[in-house]
Amino acid sequence: MGQDALTFKKPVLKYFPNVTSGTTSVPMADRWPQKHRKQELWAQQLSGSAHVVNKRLFPLTAGNDVVSRNITMVLENLLKNYESSQLPTHGKDHPTIVRTNMLIRSMGPISELDMDYSMDCYFRQYWRDSRLSFLGPIKNLSLSIKMLERIWRPDTYFYNGKNSYVHTITVPNKLLRITQEGDILYSMRLTIKAKCPMELRSFPMDRQSCPLIFGSYAYTTQHLVYQWQSGSSVDFVKGMALSQFDLISFPQRNLTFKRREGEFSVLQVNFNLQRHTGYFLIQVYVPCILIVVLSWVSFWIHREATSDRVGLGITTVLTLSTISLDSRIDLPKVRYATALDWFLLMSFFYCIATLLEFAGVHYFTKVGSGEIPVDEEEWLDAEGPPEEAVGCIATDIPDTSQSPSLRSGRRRSSLICPIYNDPLNYGISTLSSPSCQQQQQQAHRHNRVMCVTRQTQTERHVPKWQQLLYCLAGDDAYRRQRQREAAHAAAGDVGVISRHVNSVSHIDKAARILFPASFGLLNLFYWVAYYTCQEEFGWRDPPIAPFSH
Numbered sequence: 001m002g003q004d005a006l007t008f009k010k011p012v013l014k015y016f017p018n019v020t021s022g023t024t025s026v027p028m029a030d031r032w033p034q035k036h037r038k039q040e041l042w043a044q045q046l047s048g049s050a051h052v053v054n055k056r057l058f059p060l061t062a063g064n065d066v067v068s069r070n071i072t073m074v075l076e077n078l079l080k081n082y083e084s085s086q087l088p089t090h091g092k093d094h095p096t097i098v099r100t101n102m103l104i105r106s107m108g109p110i111s112e113l114d115m116d117y118s119m120d121c122y123f124r125q126y127w128r129d130s131r132l133s134f135l136g137p138i139k140n141l142s143l144s145i146k147m148l149e150r151i152w153r154p155d156t157y158f159y160n161g162k163n164s165y166v167h168t169i170t171v172p173n174k175l176l177r178i179t180q181e182g183d184i185l186y187s188m189r190l191t192i193k194a195k196c197p198m199e200l201r202s203f204p205m206d207r208q209s210c211p212l213i214f215g216s217y218a219y220t221t222q223h224l225v226y227q228w229q230s231g232s233s234v235d236f237v238k239g240m241a242l243s244q245f246d247l248i249s250f251p252q253r254n255l256t257f258k259r260r261e262g263e264f265s266v267l268q269v270n271f272n273l274q275r276h277t278g279y280f281l282i283q284v285y286v287p288c289i290l291i292v293v294l295s296w297v298s299f300w301i302h303r304e305a306t307s308d309r310v311g312l313g314i315t316t317v318l319t320l321s322t323i324s325l326d327s328r329i330d331l332p333k334v335r336y337a338t339a340l341d342w343f344l345l346m347s348f349f350y351c352i353a354t355l356l357e358f359a360g361v362h363y364f365t366k367v368g369s370g371e372i373p374v375d376e377e378e379w380l381d382a383e384g385p386p387e388e389a390v391g392c393i394a395t396d397i398p399d400t401s402q403s404p405s406l407r408s409g410r411r412r413s414s415l416i417c418p419i420y421n422d423p424l425n426y427g428i429s430t431l432s433s434p435s436c437q438q439q440q441q442q443a444h445r446h447n448r449v450m451c452v453t454r455q456t457q458t459e460r461h462v463p464k465w466q467q468l469l470y471c472l473a474g475d476d477a478y479r480r481q482r483q484r485e486a487a488h489a490a491a492g493d494v495g496v497i498s499r500h501v502n503s504v505s506h507i508d509k510a511a512r513i514l515f516p517a518s519f520g521l522l523n524l525f526y527w528v529a530y531y532t533c534q535e536e537f538g539w540r541d542p543p544i545a546p547f548s549h
Contacts, residue, residue, distance in 0.1 A: 071141065074134050084152050087223055088129035088182075095222060098154045099126040100214075100267060101229040104236045108243060110196065110210070110273070112203070113332050116162055117196045117210050117271075124187040125154060126229065133182035140179040147176055153186055154224060159213040159257075159266065159544050163193040200331070203338040204280040205530045208245075208273045213543050215266035221256060225265045228252050234269050245273040249537065259546060272537045284327050284340065288347040291316050291323075292519060295354040299512045303361050303505055313355035320347055339530050346526070350519055354511075361505045364467065364479075464506065 089096045100123075107119040129152065158164060166188055167173040173189035196210035216224045228234075234250050249272045257266040295316040298309040324344045331338070337345075470478045 071136075071138070074136065075141075075143075075147075078132055078134060079150055082131055082151065084150055087152060087219070088127065088131065089223075095225045096127060096154075097225050097227060098156075099227050099229040100124065101231075101233045102235070102269075104234070104240065106237075106240060107247075107271070110208075110242070110245060111330075112198060112200065113330055115196055115198050115332065116193055118191060118193045120189070120191050122187060123190050124185065124229075125156065126183065126185055127154065128181070128183050130182045132178055132184065134180055136180065138180075140177050143176045143178060145172055145174045145176060148174070148186075151184075153184075155217045155219065156214055156226075157217045158192060158194060159215065160195045160211060161192060161214075162195055165191055167191065200334055200338050201336055202530055202534065203331070203340055204275055204277050205339055205534070206275055207248075207534055207537065208275070209537055209540075210271045210273065211268055211540075211543055212271070213266055213268045215257065215264050219264075220262040221265045222262075226267045227254060228267060242273070244276055244279070246276065248272040248274050253539065255543070257542070257544075266543075268539075268543055270537070270539070280327075280340065284323060285343065287323060288320065288344065289523075291319050292347050292350045293516075295351045296512070296515055298354060298358060299508045299515070303358070303508065306362060309358045310355070313351065313358065316351045317348070317355070320344065320351060324348075339526075343526060346519075346522060350515065354515070357507060357511050361507050363474075364470070364482075 087096050102124070103122040105120045105122070108117070110117040132151065167190075175185065175187040177185040192212065194210070194212055196208065198206075198208050200206060215226055233252055236247075250269055251272075252267070252269045255266050255268060256263045258264075295313060298312050301309050301312075303309075327340060327344070
């Protein structure tokens with residue numbers, strides 16, 4: 001019975017012209033050719049007891065059953081002598097051609113740390129296997145994926161793949177369809193994770209080209225050739241977007257890849273990406289610029305406020321260190337500096353330069369200033385009201401005729417007022433203080449007195465370029481010479497020496513202009529260089545390093 005069914009399978013299907021995937025109508029028996037009358041009895045035996053409904057030989061459900069059984073017999077007949085290990089063109093003088101296209105549903109994430117990317121796509125392959133051609137009213141058959149185990153299919157694999165898989169929820173997402181001519185469509189839903197070698201010198205203003213390379217694992221070009229399907233071979237679902245990149249283009253090409261085993265047909269598509277810089281502007285660049293500007297506030301703080309200026313400088317440096325560490329978390333430890341690294345280094349340089357600038361101001365413009373250490377006993381011996389003679393020192397040769405209040409004022413002022421290092425020769429006072437003027441009149445009756453303020457290096461007649469050289473060299477001899485000059489000038493017979501209190505250093509005045517101007521020029525050069533000097537997208541040959549199995 002089975003042999004007879006296989007023998008008559010083509011005639012039976014030939015005279016079912018109204019068969020579709022949803023409904024089936026069985027032709028009337030009187031329209032069958034005379035030579036096929038015997039098949040009527042054979043069909044009746046397949047469908048059970050036959051009875052006429054609406055002048056038809058079989059009811060509708062019986063006809064469906066007939067067609068279903070005949071399709072099964074067609075497939076069984078096709079696979080009877082089928083060898084799944086042989087290519088469709090086995091024994092012929094031309095290779096099997098596999099045409100491919102892709103529909104990408106989503107793309108991402110793209111990881112700079114691991115240098116890879118992921119995407120979800122429908123991967124489709126087309127080829128012709130004439131051994132599976134058939135005749136019948138159905139133009140194509142959608143078959144179960146179990147048929148894949150019984151037919152030949154290409155051994156496609158991804159050359160730069162890392163961890164790809166087929167979706168299996170709720171069933172394996174695969175499709176197999178065969179036409180009458182033997183054309184086969186094999187489609188599956190894949191999540192592909194592939195390597196993407198990245199050049200991060202321009203990060204985060206960089207462009208990346210992430211390739212996808214696939215081909216046959218075992219068949220050379222003599223047996224199997226891959227081609228992109230004509231038209232839109234790579235397409236994207238409408239509305240697809242990437243969070244951190246713009247998709248610029250996605251060119252495709254066919255190429256031959258040489259290995260030790262021979263030449264292999266390979267398909268390649270490059271996803272050319274342009275990175276968004278908005279995130280990095282908000283999280284890194286703008287905070288760094290504001291921190292650098294904040295460090296310049298110290299140029300407007302009096303040089304006597306040592307702790308304030310040093311504390312501000314250290315705070316800015318530590319804040320930049322935190323931002324730098326956070327920005328490097330998602331980046332690989334590459335051997336070169338990225339554009340972001342250069343910007344952070346530039347910001348570090350300006351913050352540290354601010355501290356060094358104040359070190360120069362403190363070291364050279366406050367030469368000879370300081371405080372006289374006072375013992376606790378001397379402070380306890382001080383008498384008189386707290387406000388008496390505070391802020392002024394009258395220096396003289398020790399005289400026992402001086403009142404106790406004057407002596408206590410001298411002791412108290414030696415603790416509170418900054419004076420020059422020589423306590424016996426000079427002192428400081430504020431000329432506008434009434435107590436200081438009264439003490440001057442009293443002291444002039446005994447001996448000479450002077451009320452001076454701090455002596456600065458920038459007020460001496462030393463060329464500015466020479467001061468800069470001394471500052472860079474850290475010349476101790478020049479520093480000691482300035483100390484002696486300051487001491488002699490303060491102790492000289494010049495009457496009253498008037499100088500400014502909290503005078504501004506010329507170094508600070510220059511830094512207020514030089515630091516912002518240079519920082520602005522460097523930023524302009526930085527952004528113009530990295531945005532204009534970008535490499536164009538191109539193919540990399542060879543696309544991957546040669547290897548052998």
